[in-house]
Amino acid sequence: MTKDNKHKKSIEEKEGIPQIGITNNSLISEIQKKRKSHPEVQNLIDGIFKGDITSLSRSITLVESTHKNHLKKANAIIKACLPKANNSIRIGITGVPGVGKSTFIEVFGKYLTSLGKKVAVLAVDPSSSLTKGSILGDKTRMEALVKDKNAFIRPSASGESLGGVARKTRETIILCEAAGFDTIIIETVGVGQSEIAVSSMVDFFLLLKLAGAGDELQGIKRGIIEMADAIVINKADGDNIKRAKLAKVEFDRALHLYPEKESSWQPKVLTCSALHHEGIEDIWDIISEYKNLTVTNNHWTSKRNHQNKYWLIQTIENQLKENFFNSDKIKKELKLQIKLIEEQKTTPFAAAEHLLSL
């Protein structure tokens, strides 16, 4: 205590009157110990809260790591960020390659920062572990946005599974929100299960299309049109304008065949030309309109709660399966039982019971 009292204080002290310590020694030493063992963690948290991009980037790297010690640090950072998270609007953007996603996101992002927003652009692309990031890996495609101090672009986490990539992205959202980003854009490629993953982590899901691309059947088949809160027909410029308008009419008609959404939001169809910066404001207006409606009718919160529950259950179920099927004993016996089924000596159901009893 004596030592502490010798420190200069910003408020002048009266001599001769003993100062009461602001805290006790044991608490101080505990805090000091904690800082020593996780010096980095507290610095990173402080940095994130101040909106420091380097701290944010380094923390995301910890989240994306497979190193046990890194993950421990990542979890501490996430926990600290949680109370400051959840205050952004999360927008998912999908579309097949060639639809102009990068140009669209750059122009859309620049428009948002011009409105005073802080925009983080993330990506979900499980294939990136193979292709070293097929989307957003090349930041040169969003030159203007990269240079914008109110924008933060992060390529897709790599990982063997979509589940792993999705988890890392969801945790990255928390960090970005705690760093003050109020608009989170999550890009995904228009193939496979990634769209389902992204749609279950965003508030608003936007499907980018081209007029007459002939992939309407694919969109319907994959249920992607059903997920969309807005369909934006891009490249509506030059000779394309007429076709884009026609496509808009067709999509409008198709959307009306679907039952009303739980949000009571009627999905909108718009045209735009990202290249010529046309129609971008309308898209943001639509998204704002969606937010107003769903915040008012409480769908906004209930959707986020629903999404959290979904990820909770998904994570548990995946882990249960992994724990079971990764045991050497089960692996060996599973092979044997499959052989017995093929030889018509047992049924799939009897074999399942046997394996579960091991």
Place this chain on the structure above:
Amino acid sequence: MTKDNKHKKSIEEKEGIPQIGITNNSLISEIQKKRKSHPEVQNLIDGIFKGDITSLSRSITLVESTHKNHLKKANAIIKACLPKANNSIRIGITGVPGVGKSTFIEVFGKYLTSLGKKVAVLAVDPSSSLTKGSILGDKTRMEALVKDKNAFIRPSASGESLGGVARKTRETIILCEAAGFDTIIIETVGVGQSEIAVSSMVDFFLLLKLAGAGDELQGIKRGIIEMADAIVINKADGDNIKRAKLAKVEFDRALHLYPEKESSWQPKVLTCSALHHEGIEDIWDIISEYKNLTVTNNHWTSKRNHQNKYWLIQTIENQLKENFFNSDKIKKELKLQIKLIEEQKTTPFAAAEHLLSL
């Protein structure tokens, strides 16, 4: 041994020459003991092997029971039947209510028995526990087929879950095959997940449609058109013929947009009028053509193996989830964790880890 030798044999015995026992006493008493403890089971198995319908029906009732003792007997019967199973062709038939499924199956079934086939008609309809069997519950709708001694009709098993109903149906298939039925028709209602379950237990999947019913989008959305090996447009009679032919052209075109199937089978579109017994032979010809192709290219066997593996894994995964989430401890803690997530005090992933560590 002496006792045994006193029994009359159909072949005359030479006196004075001691007979060698066909088996030993301990084996005989073991068999007798077994028969005593499961007198019914052995009788039922014998009955099934003889093609006795009463034995088959009673055995299916055991399969469908929820009584533990019944299920034990059912499992013994299934096990005995396995070596005699697997020799039929299994045909799935789906279509929305009103498409004429009952009439079609009756006429199609009668045609098959006229060819000397033995036809079993089963159903998968999980809703039947509520509606007391919305399909096939009313056998009067298939009067002629019910009276046919080479046909066997069994309404859907009832059950709280599709998984349960599907399992019972798969086991019933084994019993029917062991009883000599060489053609198994499995009907399902054209809604929900039942179609996926049925498609994964049959060799050939047939989708019944009406011309201009306007439910094409539904079929595409639910992936049902993708599953179909044949689309049959029913009620192609009277004023409907032109529309049916037009629908055939449209479906043909739509099917060509899908990638080639693993079976290398190009799905066919046909028209028929079950009411007027028209086009029925063509459908059977198509199914026979499918069998020839897939037996030759080995897809037939690999599909059945694949299906068995699917049911094995499905059963295990469902059971793992049930075991986990049905524990009182987990139920209680799950509620708490969901609350903590909503209060932003934890993440879905941290909560999952916590729950799994209990």
